[in-house]
Amino acid sequence: MEERKGGNKAEQAAEALLAWIVAERLAPGDRIPREEELEEQLGVGRSTVREAVKLLASRNILEVRQGAGTFLSPKQGVTEDPLGFVLVQDKRKLAEDLLELRLILEPPIAALAAERALPEDCRQLNRWRQEVEGQIGRGENHLQADAAFHAEIARLSGNGAVSRLLPVITQSVELDGEVTEMRLGRETVETHREICRAIEEKNPRKAWEAMYLHLQLNRREMR
């Protein structure tokens, strides 16, 4: 009973701290006040402050760096495995389902990016593209850079919900990474280039088609 009450107090303190963070428009990497100040600000004791910070850290909203302080996490509140894919029994089916989901999502997202991004916004996208190309050329694993390339397109779509969602889906690609990774090097390089060009040219239809082709080639390889 005692513990439950403490938990609720900590949860309330966590909610109050979260509301303050949102109201202050803090950004990833910003530091939050020290424990003494939070005690006063939230009107609770030290142990409740610590519990509240722990709760927000478990949600990837805060990040405690030992000795340096507590900061807004770069993960921006997106939790590890937020959709609970770990519980799915049939990982092969999950990999197929994820690719089907990407085929639904990513062509229209690429089209939105082409519509809304300015050519000068594409520098980071081209950097990821080159990173992937370099790794493919050297026969290295390029899954992480590939996920970053796709996440950057989501960011360029200007849709905040999309840019939070897509990394969750593309990072899960590692599930079946070994299946397709090495065989599709040339196709990946070519279709990535087409996607970049279409976005830079602000051609949504071409971006849609290039992304669709890119993912379909992956799907065919998987089968």
Add this chain to the structure above:
Amino acid sequence: MEERKGGNKAEQAAEALLAWIVAERLAPGDRIPREEELEEQLGVGRSTVREAVKLLASRNILEVRQGAGTFLSPKQGVTEDPLGFVLVQDKRKLAEDLLELRLILEPPIAALAAERALPEDCRQLNRWRQEVEGQIGRGENHLQADAAFHAEIARLSGNGAVSRLLPVITQSVELDGEVTEMRLGRETVETHREICRAIEEKNPRKAWEAMYLHLQLNRREMR
């Protein structure tokens, strides 16, 4: 230092317990062994078992029911606000972004449901449809039943990734619920019926179009 070590031990125990749950193919609502058995099974002490269970509970993988035991959570590892929408400053823009995302996702999902569901699978869908209609008729808030209707279509798509993702997005609709909720009663009833009919008739194109119309009417009302 002491605490960190303890944390890592508990995390390892949590991972081991999770692996066991997946291997045993436990389902939501299934009970996991008691603390004494877990101590033996995982080869750790009681406090580590408790910490491990707490960790999995915070990920909505387990659910501790006081006095009854510990069970697999019906939330299936999908965390509260898994994409960290609480941190988005501009909630109006977020509501628009979510509707744009739904316009990308849900028409193809309805088409998949029409392709794959058998007519007898549609009973639960029709129950949710009637629930929404009843609530609209009585002038009640129908947002939760509406979210359940859309989640059921995602389930009928047969894509496990989609059925885990969609509730996260439709539940966020409450953000702008007040804006559209009451005005769109008649349109909601009509387009929901069209969607159900198309899925029962196994007509993917009609399901796609009915869902698209349904969401576009919402979007127009929002603007």
